[in-house]
Amino acid sequence: MSIILGAFQIMNPNGTVGVSWRHPDNTSLGYLTTRYWTTMARQLEEGGFDFLFFADSYGYPTDASGEILDQALIDATNLPMADPITLVSAVAAATTSLGIVVTSSTQVERPPAIARRYGTLDHLTDGRIGWNVVTGAAQASSAALFGEEMMAHDDRYAQAEDHLTICLKLWEGSWADDAVIADMQGGIYADPSRVTQIEHDGVFLSARGVFGVPPGPQRSPLILQAGTSGPGREFAARFAELVFIGGGDTELIAAQIADIRARAESHGRGGAIRFVVGAHFVVGATADEAAAKRATMLEFATLEQASTSYTWLTGIDLLSFPADEPLPDLHTEMGQTALDRYLHPGTSARKTPREILEEFRDNGINGTVFVGDGDGIADEMAVFLEHVGADGFLVQPHITPGTYTDFIAYVVPELRRRGLLPDLPAAASTLRSRLFPETGDHLPFGHPGRAYRRPAREAVSPS
Template sequence: MSPLIFASFQALSPNGVIGSSWRDPSNTQIDYLTIEHWTELAKKLESGGFDFLFFADTFGYPTLDGELIPFAVEAGYNVPMADPITIVSAIAAATSKLGVVLTNSTTHEKPAALARRFATLDHFTKGRIGWNIVSGGGQSSSTALFGEPMIPHDERYLQADDYLQICLRLWEGTWADDALRVDRESGVYADPDGVRQVSYEGNYLRTKGILNVPPSPQRTPLLLQAGTSSAGRDFAAHYAECVFVGGGDPAVVARNITAIRDRAEEIGRPRESVKFLVGAGFVVGTSQAEAQRKYENLLGFATLEHAAATFAWSTGVDLLKFDLDKPLPELRSDIGQTSLDRFRSPDGNGPTVREILEDYRQHGINGTTFVGTPETVADEVEAFVAATGADGFLVQQHITPGTHDDFIELLRPVLLKRGLMRPTREDVTLREQLLDAGPRVAATHPGAQLKFKTTADA
């Protein structure tokens, strides 16, 4: 089996994905609003061989029928969440190899603003930045916050398509490779023939202008995507270089991965050019009993109300209103359909509402937790990869620094011995590290067609 990609799943909030883990006295994540917390963690992840640090993010928070769920506030669960972009420069200064991937939604902010910010960060990180493109979880609260109407689910992906068309034109099409001269002698800072306004008229978004940041190492940041509805899969097949998928039943994960690879191939991208990372929990101990104890400790901070709050965030549906011992009826939601479909079987005999809540309580939104010794976890990782075709994992944070210390000190030596982790490299961009490709988008990616063309090229 070839080496896998490993990233750390984080958010600027006091918890990991399971329960109110901030209550554990050893959890330093409680310091998430200090710069030192993140720079120290980033250094640890870098020396521990992680490929990148991933920041989940959302403007949304759990609401039901437009009202804030008081439990979420009381438990510090999904509320609060601070803006991760503010910490990236500090992490860039403290590290030299670790990638940083930021989540930004295509729903609320105009694309030119995002393109400029990521271009600047691509300079500051020396090409180590990636963008996790989401159409946005927590839509009902985030659209209310921005004073906007909620766009229907599939239409959000049409808007996201306009969004990418604009960003790619700005990143790839504004500056010629040799436009920047900075020649003090002649007084030419940049060649005006090498800088062009780009334009795009979509149904949802439009632009005419330049990216006002000189070319950065990757130009287009590494593009990642999360969202596996059918519209989400189609969008991923067009634009994503890496896709985040939830864990859970390996057969379902494999189906999602194959569907996106098939679609990518249909539209002219090699199927292996899209990498897949699975969100999963890792609870590792020196014995099975110790790992189980750590997991039980974590679950002691998680209730069915935590599970219901996360489900409400992603779907707008209050599971606690249903008969807990019956399967969930067929429901449609413009906030998010993926979590509703995941637990429905076509014959109506899906899991009961209580089982759905237990699944969320025990695994968080992403559905897979490996609990065991380094050897048993490595066995399970290998089996999961063989069954799904995944390329790596987003290691969900539970207790800081315990989750990562256990991963680095206990599991990593076994993964290295089995050739499942690879060395991170100095002086390469995130794209080169993850895709074994050049620093720029591949020739088969839609961004490549939008590169600045000289009159001779045109």
């Protein structure tokens, strides 16, 4: 079976490790031009990638009083961050088979706005759009920007359930497959009996009305999820088709995947979820060349930048703790995932702030790192996937296009030789059927959204 390959991007000058825009080989300062992204998208499509993923957040790194950290602006850590949803049509027009996945937080916009945007993009991308559903990194500054109080962590996931349910009802339940007639002679665009109002009365969000967009090739975008706190894993088990897992400790990754699979099984969704791990690849023609590249990259990574980035994810300022004393148990109402990565819940193992920041500085927000030549890395990837039970990787950028150029030149041919990637370029298809050929373009039976589908029109018996 082929592995899944995604490319991780943010509409920001940095990659996901260090202050990489300063690297002389990086072209990432072009991130505010359309051509930068369409060129990258074509490279990824031709190189065998399944999708281009744009992470996103309105939140930026702040101190305890909510002021922006100067270091964030100096290094361009998570600020600036432009809106990647604006790129999707341009990327779709430049490609024919590449999937395009974008993050939208359930905390920012209300469900009908999200449903309408992704429902429209399902048409404009020919069914190649996916939504990474998150409750949001850097939630404190994001909420403040919108003039709101930050909702408590677990409530955000309960609210996300209302949010996604409304979207699913709009995508799946409002328009029947045969609602659009577009009969020019008869003068009927849509059959009123085949378009119905949806209703949702939730604890946090409610909706009543008709969806504004007829169904696209997938109806619902591919549903992805990221965030492995307890409520995050439960949300993934119930709703996600593809789950992004942060890299780092291999045993923690394996445990998170096993836990989500077990939960999915209990919801009747066993085998319906695939897992993709965020990882950093430094590849060379030889292992020595790769090691030299890695050493150069690390020159552009600092503890100050690592601390800013960690604060963005968790709200915790590691520099405010004694550098060499084990970190005490900490609680955050912001993102839990990057805290669990180091605190190892359930054990007494505790790292010091210095150890955490050094690891975070070198390995970035996801943390699994492969350095070597194509042959060696392809072997390591296969062993890793087998061990943790994942289905693929999100290739984190350090240098663009260099990270992807090296990966495509050296690793992709080795993956093909091992039967882990198809030899031929992918045919045009929806993103869902590309990743789930066995179930096709639409949400499969067993997914909660599928239950909202309207039954087919009853056959009219001849009189």
